[in-house]
Amino acid sequence: MRIAKNSVVSFHYTLNDGEGKLLDTSAGRDAFAYIHGGGMIVPGLEEEMEGKGKGDSLQVQVAPEKGYGVVDPQLVQRVPLDRFGDQQVEEGMQFQTPDHRVWSVMEVKDGEVFLNGNHPLAGVTLHFSVEITDVREATADELSHGHVHGPGGHHH
Ligand code: ZN
DSSP, X not given: OBOOTXXXXXXXXXXXXXXXXEEEEOTTSOOEEEETTSSOSOHHHHHHHTTOBTTOEEEEEEOGGGTTOOOOGGGEEEEEGGGGTTOOOOTTOEEEOTTOOEEEEEEEETTXXXXXXXXXXXXXXXXXXXXXXXXXXXXXXXXXXXXXBSTTSBOO
16 A cells, blocks of 8 residues: 555664764664655655555655754754853753753753753754665554554554
8 A cells, every 4th residue: 555644654764864973773673654645754754655665675865844844043052051050051051941842951051051952953954765674554543642662653
């Protein structure tokens, strides 16, 4: 069958940036599994998966706009260190604000904390190498839970 809305798709992938640096890979793990059409993978990759089938290999280049977004300068901020009260703050730490945004501490210097709330892959053109290992219909349970059950998905 061909990939369409509510297909469960399993695939292996390698993700590189434009310079060929490896960002992520499913090698050595279960194939990644998702429900097609639900926005569970980046939009630029999901569009290219449409209509493909088991055994297909594809090379997909995804611009930041259809990947993890462009860098938002508003999300690069300096905050006075005393705003954190007694909490220990160091470079490399991450924390989440009530709006679910994850912030990374880039640097702590001169009583200020430099924060970046952009996704680590914001602004990056993504180069995916994909091999589709399985395509099937989602079960009613999977659709109601909003995730895949079994290999590459949830076990419960
Ligand atoms: Zn479930």
